[in-house]
Amino acid sequence: MSILGHRVLRTEDARFLRGAGQYVENLPLEGALTATFVRSPFAHARVTGIDASAAEALPNVQVLTGADVDVPPFGPPPFPGLDARMGRPVVARDIVRFVGEIVAIVLSEGRAAGEDAAELVAVDYDPLPAVVGTAAAAKDETVLFPEVGTNVAALGGAPERDESLFDGCDAVVSGRVVSQRMAACPLEPRSAAAEVGPDGRVTAWLSTQTPHQDRMVLAGMLGLDPAQIRVVAPDVGGGFGAKMLSVEEILVVWLARRLERPVRWTETRSESMVALNHGRAQELSFTIGANRDGKVLAFRLEIQADVGAYPGLGAFLPNLTGLMSSGVYAIPRIETSSRAFVTNTTPISAFRGAGRPEATQAIERAIDLLAAELELDPAELRRRNFIPKDAFPHTTASHAPYDSGDYEGALDLALRSAGYEELRAEQRRRREEGGPKQLGIGISTYVEITNGIDETEFGEVEITADGGAILRTGSFSHGQGHETTFAMIAAEQLGLPLEKITVVKGDTDSVASGTGTYGSKSTQIGGSAAKVASEEVVVRAKKLTADYLEAAESDIVLDPALGSFHPAGSPSQGLTWAELAARAADDGRLAELTVAHEFKGAPTFPFGAHVAVVEVDIETAQVELKRLVAVDDAGTLINPLIAEGQVHGGVATGVSQALYETFTYDEDGTPLTGTFVGYAFPSAADLPSWEAVEMVTPTPRNPLGAKGIGESGTIGSTPAVQSAVIDALAPYGVRHVEMPANGENVFRALREAKA
Amino acid sequence: MTRISLTVNGSRHEAYVEPRQLLVYFLREELGLKGTNVGCDTSSCGACTVLVDGESVKSCNQLAVQADGCEVTTIEGLAEGDELHPVQQAFHEQHALQCGYCTPGFVLASVSLLAENPDPSEEEIREALDGNLCRCTGYHNIVEAVQAAARAGA
Numbered sequence: 001m002s003i004l005g006h007r008v009l010r011t012e013d014a015r016f017l018r019g020a021g022q023y024v025e026n027l028p029l030e031g032a033l034t035a036t037f038v039r040s041p042f043a044h045a046r047v048t049g050i051d052a053s054a055a056e057a058l059p060n061v062q063v064l065t066g067a068d069v070d071v072p073p074f075g076p077p078p079f080p081g082l083d084a085r086m087g088r089p090v091v092a093r094d095i096v097r098f099v100g101e102i103v104a105i106v107l108s109e110g111r112a113a114g115e116d117a118a119e120l121v122a123v124d125y126d127p128l129p130a131v132v133g134t135a136a137a138a139k140d141e142t143v144l145f146p147e148v149g150t151n152v153a154a155l156g157g158a159p160e161r162d163e164s165l166f167d168g169c170d171a172v173v174s175g176r177v178v179s180q181r182m183a184a185c186p187l188e189p190r191s192a193a194a195e196v197g198p199d200g201r202v203t204a205w206l207s208t209q210t211p212h213q214d215r216m217v218l219a220g221m222l223g224l225d226p227a228q229i230r231v232v233a234p235d236v237g238g239g240f241g242a243k244m245l246s247v248e249e250i251l252v253v254w255l256a257r258r259l260e261r262p263v264r265w266t267e268t269r270s271e272s273m274v275a276l277n278h279g280r281a282q283e284l285s286f287t288i289g290a291n292r293d294g295k296v297l298a299f300r301l302e303i304q305a306d307v308g309a310y311p312g313l314g315a316f317l318p319n320l321t322g323l324m325s326s327g328v329y330a331i332p333r334i335e336t337s338s339r340a341f342v343t344n345t346t347p348i349s350a351f352r353g354a355g356r357p358e359a360t361q362a363i364e365r366a367i368d369l370l371a372a373e374l375e376l377d378p379a380e381l382r383r384r385n386f387i388p389k390d391a392f393p394h395t396t397a398s399h400a401p402y403d404s405g406d407y408e409g410a411l412d413l414a415l416r417s418a419g420y421e422e423l424r425a426e427q428r429r430r431r432e433e434g435g436p437k438q439l440g441i442g443i444s445t446y447v448e449i450t451n452g453i454d455e456t457e458f459g460e461v462e463i464t465a466d467g468g469a470i471l472r473t474g475s476f477s478h479g480q481g482h483e484t485t486f487a488m489i490a491a492e493q494l495g496l497p498l499e500k501i502t503v504v505k506g507d508t509d510s511v512a513s514g515t516g517t518y519g520s521k522s523t524q525i526g527g528s529a530a531k532v533a534s535e536e537v538v539v540r541a542k543k544l545t546a547d548y549l550e551a552a553e554s555d556i557v558l559d560p561a562l563g564s565f566h567p568a569g570s571p572s573q574g575l576t577w578a579e580l581a582a583r584a585a586d587d588g589r590l591a592e593l594t595v596a597h598e599f600k601g602a603p604t605f606p607f608g609a610h611v612a613v614v615e616v617d618i619e620t621a622q623v624e625l626k627r628l629v630a631v632d633d634a635g636t637l638i639n640p641l642i643a644e645g646q647v648h649g650g651v652a653t654g655v656s657q658a659l660y661e662t663f664t665y666d667e668d669g670t671p672l673t674g675t676f677v678g679y680a681f682p683s684a685a686d687l688p689s690w691e692a693v694e695m696v697t698p699t700p701r702n703p704l705g706a707k708g709i710g711e712s713g714t715i716g717s718t719p720a721v722q723s724a725v726i727d728a729l730a731p732y733g734v735r736h737v738e739m740p741a742n743g744e745n746v747f748r749a750l751r752e753a754k755a
Numbered sequence: 756m757t758r759i760s761l762t763v764n765g766s767r768h769e770a771y772v773e774p775r776q777l778l779v780y781f782l783r784e785e786l787g788l789k790g791t792n793v794g795c796d797t798s799s800c801g802a803c804t805v806l807v808d809g810e811s812v813k814s815c816n817q818l819a820v821q822a823d824g825c826e827v828t829t830i831e832g833l834a835e836g837d838e839l840h841p842v843q844q845a846f847h848e849q850h851a852l853q854c855g856y857c858t859p860g861f862v863l864a865s866v867s868l869l870a871e872n873p874d875p876s877e878e879e880i881r882e883a884l885d886g887n888l889c890r891c892t893g894y895h896n897i898v899e900a901v902q903a904a905a906r907a908g909a
Binding site for chain 1: 827834843855
């Protein structure tokens with residue numbers, strides 16, 4: 001019986017349950033110095049002097065400033081159109097551009113001494129006007145990079161509007177969604193440690209999602225051959241897109257080499273809230289046009305993106321938003337454009353969903369507004385516009401090459417699971433009664449893209465002398481359960497029990513290459529690499545068996561239940577993996593049973609439908625999410641237990657964007673939500689249980705049939721919840737509620753509707 | 756330096772500590788018990804939860820000197836040899852952990868909850884775990900795990 005598709009319990013759990021997780025901060029690293037970063041409290045200022053004498057008067061304390069650090073600026077990444085002069089100094093020199101930018105480095109024996117010394121570093125700042133928000137940035141009255149002369153970091157899409165875009169439309173509706181800035185908040189803050197070995201090679205232990213890519217970037221930044229660097233990502237306590245290499249990790253490695261001592265750094269949460277890249281921060285203006293029957297004919301999406309102080313991945317994400325702007329709908333004419341601005345805030349990068357939530361939030365809001373305009377049920381309007389099930393593969397007018405889908409099937413399943421008709425009846429009843437607690441129902445149908453830039457992933461299977469297998473993968477796991485999922489994929493092909501397979505990851509010395517884990521691409525490309533390598537190992541094992549049994553290779557079959565190879569029809573003459581491996585080891589032929597494969601995969605397009613039910617108290621503006629039904633189709637599931645866990649976590653984050661979280665600044669660029677006290681990270685008491693409903697439509701684009709599942713829940717849930725809140729308030733004249741749709745924003749919307 | 760004596764996971768310890776040292780850093784750095792994690796600096800996230808005289812306590816919010824004379828249980832002290840505590844076992848079976856960083860805190864907070872209320876409702880569980888944050892699981896399976904542990908008589 002196949003192990004695939006079963007709810008197999010995770011094999012990696014025990015160490016975490018026993019408190020034996022190997023996070024970077026837990027490394028002993030004898031004799032290491034602790035690095036503490038002195039960070040700017042000003043969003044925009046000229047640094048006129050740094051006096052470290054009081055700090056350096058403390059025992060065993062050393063302070064370095066930008067003048068001491070001979071590392072080139074970090075970024076911007078090589079995306080077309082980004083101005084190289086917007087690179088980020090690894091330590092600020094003359095100008096600081098956001099609260100949290102590093103101005104000095106304290107080295108000490110231990111954390112407490114470092115914090116004491118950092119407080120004694122006196123930095124003179126001459127404050128400059130701060131640019132907060134894209135509207136201020138667009139004025140170019142204050143520019144972050146005077147040598148560039150503008151705050152525009154990137155332009156994308158259509159250079160100008162097509163004034164004929166909505167010709168022939170009977171109904172044209174415009175609106176705007178602000179996909180607010182969020183903090184990624186992995187529970188483990190970042191941590192890095194580095195040590196130079198006796199051979200001169202440096203080992204960097206990083207809390208990262210991308211160890212192999214980090215090694216390449218480190219080599220480039222420090223002028224080293226990649227072979228001189230080993231990056232180890234041990235257990236990592238969550239990443240959510242934010243844990244990719246940044247200036248802190250580069251500095252820790254540079255310091256270890258410069259000081260010839262091991263160096264370590266672990267950020268505090270308050271430091272992380274301003275120093276770890278944020279996500280979202282897009283404002284999306286849209287216009288949608290349809291004919292009288294509700295058939296959408298044209299869609300225009302204009303994006304204003306805030307990329308923070310230094311353009312990174314955040315400057316690229318609007319392109320992804322534009323690519324996915326069509327959503328699940330067949331829209332003949334689409335025009336997208338984007339403008340990305342630098343501002344005096346924390347840089348924007350990937351955060352769970354990264355560009356696709358924004359696209360979904362815009363098109364779903366547009367469809368809801370159009371439904372209201374045409375006085376159609378939002379479910380009905382969606383049905384009239386879905387790309388039909390038999391139209392795949394399908395390329396949208398925004399150029400996204402969709403693989404497979406059944407959008408109406410997902411909506412039907414979600415509505416049936418939610419009891420949509422009964423919910424609408426209950427809503428009518430409450431509206432007629434006119435009590436304070438009104439019911440709101442929101443629908444979202446979405447499609448997203450995983451492995452969007454056709455990446456390649458490495459997988460290698462080695463049969464060991466005892467007949468077990470080592471699976472090396474370039475994918476990384478920081479909570480995704482790959483030690484179990486990937487072992488299941490190899491076990492299925494090899495006919496070995498799960499416990500005979502060891503998954504190795506996160507060490508550039510142990511795994512030849514890799515891209516890491518982000519964008520929900522691991523199973524579809526890393527898992528496929530494991531599958532293809534395992535299949536080839538079986539082919540090799542058949543050849544070896546044929547040699548040993550003096551049989552024809554084409555006659556040898558693998559009995560997956562027994563893990564043995566035998567001539568077809570003669571099971572008693574077989575060799576088990578253990579027997580075969582032992583014999584091959586004796587003959588010096590064991591190496592034949594190691595196969596590496598680089599799997600190159602095309603993008604896949606997970607999809608689904610979510611239904612949210614909220615109760616809004618129109619007297620107190622209190623919102624309570626009562627139910628969230630999530631149909632998420634990510635193709636073939638290897639381990640439905642783990643996939644469902646990904647949906648749960650994803651949904652929580654999406655719901656939280658709709659109802660709770662927002663990272664805010666005052667007009668001077670000072671963070672208002674820079675700790676876990678100020679930032680509305682929801683607890684169990686703030687959220688309901690989730691109603692996750694499975695649906696499986698395989699993709700033809702990889703041998704597993706798998707799409708990504710890590711971000712679907714996030715992408716689908718936000719618009720459903722926002723829509724539900726607006727739906728609850730519709731009888732009171734409310735047409736829109738900004739996110740997060742918390743008491744404050746609901747109160748504002750009600751007040752404005754009354755005015 | 757101040758002299759303290761306390762019992763941690765059944766072993767007696769005497770130590771001299773800085774009066775400002777937090778209990779979590781005493782456990783991690785002096786005793787080498789690295790299973791207790793630090794997730795914030797505002798006593799919000801509960802990753803550092805331990806049991807002090809049987810009650811769940813955020814060990815980042817208590818000084819080591821305050822634990823003088825107390826009995827402390829950390830995540831390392833919960834299992835009986837190879838056998839996981841029923842709450843740990845339930846977290847495994849209900850897939851209530853992903854990255855694992857918040858897990859020790861959630862497990863100990865749940866042990867404390869079940870000691871006080873052996874049969875909590877879903878709402879009581881959610882309220883009781885309000886002081887612990889998880890970014891991976893969306894809490895659904897954590898709640899299920901606590902219910903399963905309650906059924907198992909943890």
